[in-house]
Amino acid sequence: MTISNDATEPAAPTGDGGLVRLRIDLSYDGTDFSGWARQPGRRTVAEVVETALATVLQFDPPLLLTVAGRTDAGVHATGQVAHVDVPTLGGDDAIDVDRLARRVAGLLPADVALRAMMIAPAGFDARFAAIGRRYAYRVTDVEPNPLRRRDTLAWPRPLDVEAMNQAAKGLLGEHDFAAYCRPRAGATTIRTLHDLSAARDADEVIVISAVADAFCHNQVRSMVGALLTVGEGRRPSAWPADLLRAGVRDPAVNVAPSHGLTLVAVDYPPDGELAARVARTRQRRTLPDRSPSGAHPTPPHPVRAHNRRGSPS
Amino acid sequence: MTISNDATEPAAPTGDGGLVRLRIDLSYDGTDFSGWARQPGRRTVAEVVETALATVLQFDPPLLLTVAGRTDAGVHATGQVAHVDVPTLGGDDAIDVDRLARRVAGLLPADVALRAMMIAPAGFDARFAAIGRRYAYRVTDVEPNPLRRRDTLAWPRPLDVEAMNQAAKGLLGEHDFAAYCRPRAGATTIRTLHDLSAARDADEVIVISAVADAFCHNQVRSMVGALLTVGEGRRPSAWPADLLRAGVRDPAVNVAPSHGLTLVAVDYPPDGELAARVARTRQRRTLPDRSPSGAHPTPPHPVRAHNRRGSPS
Numbered sequence: 001m002t003i004s005n006d007a008t009e010p011a012a013p014t015g016d017g018g019l020v021r022l023r024i025d026l027s028y029d030g031t032d033f034s035g036w037a038r039q040p041g042r043r044t045v046a047e048v049v050e051t052a053l054a055t056v057l058q059f060d061p062p063l064l065l066t067v068a069g070r071t072d073a074g075v076h077a078t079g080q081v082a083h084v085d086v087p088t089l090g091g092d093d094a095i096d097v098d099r100l101a102r103r104v105a106g107l108l109p110a111d112v113a114l115r116a117m118m119i120a121p122a123g124f125d126a127r128f129a130a131i132g133r134r135y136a137y138r139v140t141d142v143e144p145n146p147l148r149r150r151d152t153l154a155w156p157r158p159l160d161v162e163a164m165n166q167a168a169k170g171l172l173g174e175h176d177f178a179a180y181c182r183p184r185a186g187a188t189t190i191r192t193l194h195d196l197s198a199a200r201d202a203d204e205v206i207v208i209s210a211v212a213d214a215f216c217h218n219q220v221r222s223m224v225g226a227l228l229t230v231g232e233g234r235r236p237s238a239w240p241a242d243l244l245r246a247g248v249r250d251p252a253v254n255v256a257p258s259h260g261l262t263l264v265a266v267d268y269p270p271d272g273e274l275a276a277r278v279a280r281t282r283q284r285r286t287l288p289d290r291s292p293s294g295a296h297p298t299p300p301h302p303v304r305a306h307n308r309r310g311s312p313s
Numbered sequence: 314m315t316i317s318n319d320a321t322e323p324a325a326p327t328g329d330g331g332l333v334r335l336r337i338d339l340s341y342d343g344t345d346f347s348g349w350a351r352q353p354g355r356r357t358v359a360e361v362v363e364t365a366l367a368t369v370l371q372f373d374p375p376l377l378l379t380v381a382g383r384t385d386a387g388v389h390a391t392g393q394v395a396h397v398d399v400p401t402l403g404g405d406d407a408i409d410v411d412r413l414a415r416r417v418a419g420l421l422p423a424d425v426a427l428r429a430m431m432i433a434p435a436g437f438d439a440r441f442a443a444i445g446r447r448y449a450y451r452v453t454d455v456e457p458n459p460l461r462r463r464d465t466l467a468w469p470r471p472l473d474v475e476a477m478n479q480a481a482k483g484l485l486g487e488h489d490f491a492a493y494c495r496p497r498a499g500a501t502t503i504r505t506l507h508d509l510s511a512a513r514d515a516d517e518v519i520v521i522s523a524v525a526d527a528f529c530h531n532q533v534r535s536m537v538g539a540l541l542t543v544g545e546g547r548r549p550s551a552w553p554a555d556l557l558r559a560g561v562r563d564p565a566v567n568v569a570p571s572h573g574l575t576l577v578a579v580d581y582p583p584d585g586e587l588a589a590r591v592a593r594t595r596q597r598r599t600l601p602d603r604s605p606s607g608a609h610p611t612p613p614h615p616v617r618a619h620n621r622r623g624s625p626s
Binding site: 027029078105110113114143144145146147149151 | 340
């Protein structure tokens, strides 16, 4: 039996030799991982989770996970979502998901937690059905709390949150974010940014929230880098939007360090709309690249790239 | 010149060959420390901070810190307070505290942060002037967030927060907490517990707040252990108070693991009342041990022990 990592249709949950699609919710401390995606000789989140699944299911080679947000090295997640298609051996109770979840959870290292495992609703696809990715970037300009040093950037100068929010407003909406993306051949950089805003929490940590249909590579960290430059007064609030309009990467934009970034949630449509959403996303994937200059009114365009895999941060 | 770790009177902030008392606010990740207090061959918070101070001040042997809460191995702090008496070389500006603070902060390792350093108000003593210690214990009965695994206990069974709060009420007030303390020769175990309460935060983590004039050794973790036993339904809510009245350590009480515990704040009276507070605390120290059975109405009794040093957790 061939297990495809890219099956368009989730298998029915029962049946001889069929496949059942599992939705897997994960959280992890990205500090000691070389990111989500498998790389030879590197410790990655995908490899660790896939190995645990393979051990419990006695399946070799491992079943491959499809993920909503392909986080970079050092980036954390509290709300990552993936799916995997698992072969059934027949019968309605061929897969005891709760038992499988307990056993997989027991095999995971301390820096990865299995938050939930369930049989996915019909039409679910962790990557192509997603309509939104939510990230949070933590940065502090006061003396940092050592207990949060793994997921909070320490900034050595005072930051003006009002100026950062003013700047962030200029990036909202649908744009070509080429100025903020590490380019990938054949991949579009048009995204719809639903939220980009900063607020101090009870511990004086500045939490920058970033929500979009999807993000291109390095986009969140580049936008945060631009906001930090504004926040410390080195550039005016209009600067990040000026860069956006220029449409090319500017060496003045620093990519903020990965350890401040956490994928906090992935949004999906109601179950009844999952299949339509996946079909629409996949259809777009087969279209030629669209001009990045056009203003496409509605609906938001989640994943247009030919070779994008997941939603890198 | 002899630098005393136990000077009753802070030195005036100026003057040839005098001493200036500095208040030092610290936070630390206790994971990789063998607690606060110096121990030969162990990495401790006191040793790390004292070494940084000695390096900057070029003072050998190191000046010793007096601390409000002498945390155990693995216990964290976000609001620890200490003081140190530093020799001045004369003149009003003999000590540039801001510069000293920056240099010390720059020498501290990543798991300790200098939150503040200032010339202490007259009469200040980090240990003897303190009127309250505030601890927080974090425990989760849902899938733990790997990013918080260093300061949050993972509990494998559901916890009933209502039952825990009912139980906690039975421990409030002034009591002999011998049932919850690791005994120390000559040390009283009478304390006044101002708050002991549990609440789930936005991430479903149960945060148990414990506030007292001071805590005896292992007291917070023993009380938390009893509350967890109640929370999972193995004992009734009346059990922790029954233990308290029995007045002896009960092997059924588990001391909760240290890594869930954080010293979050130390309370002091207004500046004008510091000296009186220190005098009262010191006076009590010279009294013979009081009977643990007596009910002492007012005021709260902060530090009665002969050989207590700081406020162990």
